[in-house]
Amino acid sequence: MRYAQILYNKAHWIFESDETLEEMYSHRFHHSLLFVDVTNRPEVMEGWDYDGTNFTDPSTPKPLTKEEKINLLNAEFEPLLNANDLAYIIALRNIDSALMDELNNERNILKAVYDTKMEEILNG
Known part of the structure; x- marks a missing residue:
């Protein structure tokens, strides 16, 4: 035995x-x-x-909770969205409409990816 x-x-x-x-x-x-x-x-x-x-087995990673997954998602996207916002403000101050449009499109894409991933976490 x-x-x-x-x-x-x-x-x-x-x-x-x-x-x-x-x-x-x-x-x-x-x-x-x-x-x-x-x-x-x-x-x-x-x-x-x-x-x-x-x-x-302590070496086997434990599955993340929804809250942990959301925190990781926010940690990934907040700096990107904040950087985009700051660049947009600078473009606005410089009255650079082409750059503002480009940054707005970039933000929409980032937000769409974020929303998709958040939905996967909430529904998955």
């Missing part, structure tokens, strides 16, 4: 033994130590997280 010793919510030590958990606790280990049978979980490795029921 294969066992994992749990320490600080992690698989600290994984080992094999012919003994059952009951035998190990009665002959070798104190009851204050926590061991979990992982015989049927060959993928579990030392260092994996344990939540009391399931093991998870």
Whole structure:
């Protein structure tokens, strides 16, 4: 059988033994130590997280929440939109209508991409 010793919510030590958990606790280990049978979980490795029921590989990225995805989207687009706004103000002060039109078109494209990505996050 294969066992994992749990320490600080992690698989600290994984080992094999012919003994059952009951035998190990009665002959070798104190009851204050926590061991979990992982015989049927060959993928579990030392260092994996344990939540009391399931093991998870800590190196596997966890899916982002909607809020995290929105924050990342805003962090990506806010500087672009702000730079566009600033360039538009400068073009306006210089009465450069061609540049103003170009910047307005660029902003519309940025906003459309942003809106599409936001909709994917909200509906996905």
